[in-house]
Amino acid sequence: MGTEAKGIPSPSVIPACINRVQVIISTRNRLADLRYTIDHCLELGLKSEQIMVTDDASTDATPKIIRQYYPDINLYINTTPQGYIRNRNAMMKSSTRDFILSLDDDSNLLSLADLSRAIQLLDSDNDYAVFSFGVIEQKEITSLSMVEEKREFYKNYIGCGHIIKKAVLDKIGYYREELVFYGEEIDFSIRCYQNGYKVVGISGLFVQHRVDRKEREHQLKANVSRGEYSVLWRSSFSVSNTLLKIVMYYPLSLLPFYLIRSLLGQFYFYHIKRNQGRSYWKGLRRWLRMYSYGWQERKPFSVEEFRSWSRLPLYVTHQLTTH
Known part of the structure; x- marks a missing residue:
């Protein structure tokens, strides 16, 4: 397919970069999702010592089972929920390897060759900070249609499948833990952009996110108001962190417009469309409490920088057909 001419590594060789x-x-x-993901990593050829897992105060038997069946992986156990942002930061900081592949407990790579090509591309340019995989949201994949491969740059990446250079994290800082839940990817992507780094991907390289959205929504609604990880808890952070992003990074002349648009848009989405008014008002109160923090941390785009960044595609721009 002439991938080398486009600056895309060839899939023919899997080097020691893994x-x-x-x-x-x-x-x-x-637990079941996690075991599948770990087993899949090991089946691809990754070593146990390359895998880090943080259990965020599970109430099931996850820590015990993981210790029993995977004694050589690096397992960290929280006694109280800390949120995945803090967990990922702790693991990334403790790693001594050059590249951090972040997976959800219910996501997996499709091949080791895909990982190799992603690493080679990241390693080919000092300005490349994050590799963004495309995401297939299906529990089972029987076959895939061919996708024309090309290198693309994005304004963001998806949390369930991406790679970050450790050197970039050490230089510009890790995830913003004050966000707690949601919004860390776009925040880090903006900081990358402002420091001259890029989020890059190859259309045609994917991770599988083994999720049935209808089933997941049903599970979350059944846990609508039970504290950490409930749908109320999750959605409230989406509201507050979206508004916080605007305060921290958007040009002053554009700030009123985008704040009003976000407030109205999220009111419609959560309060009217999804009947989750409690999430909206809880998130709004949290944003008001954090407004001074957002202003203190404010490092806005210039108007021209903002326009240039806004023109980038959000994630992956192509479509994939599964059969």
């Missing part, structure tokens, strides 16, 4: 990868997974009460 040994430079650290896999990190934050989990809570998803």
Whole structure:
């Protein structure tokens, strides 16, 4: 397909760069999903010592089972929920490897060759900070249609499948733990952009996110108001962190417009469309409490920088057909 001419590594050789990868997974009460993901990593040829797992105070038997069946992986156990952002930071900071592959407990790579090509591309340019995989949201994949491969740059990446250079984290800082839940990817992507780094991907390289959205929504609604990880808890952070992003990074002349648009848009989405008014008001109160923090941390785009960044595609721009 002439991938070398486009600056895309060839899939023909899987080099030793795989040994430079650290896999990190934050989990809570998803033992079966987690075991599938770990087993899949090992089946691809990754070593146990390359895998880090943080159990975020699961109430099931996750820590015991993981210790029993995977004694050589790096397992960290929280006694109280800390949130996946803090968990990922702790694992990334403790890693001594060059590249951090972050997976959800219910996501997996499709091949080791895909990982190798992603690492080679990241390693080919000092300005490449994050590799963004495309995501297939299906529990089972029987076959895939061919996708024309090309290198693309994005304004963001998806949390369930991406790779970050450790050197970039050490230089510009790790995830913003004040966010707690949601919004860390776009925040880090903006900081990358402002420091001259890029989020890059190859259309055609994917991770599988083994999720049935209808089933997941049903599970979350059944846990709508039970504290950490409930749908109320999750959605409230989405509201507050979206508004916080605007305060921290958007140009002053554009700030009123985008704040009003976000407030109205999220009110419609949560309060009217999804009947989750409590999430909206809880998130709004949290944003008001954090407004001074956002202003203190404010490092806005210039108007021209903002326009240039806004023109980038959000994630992957192509479509994939599964059969």
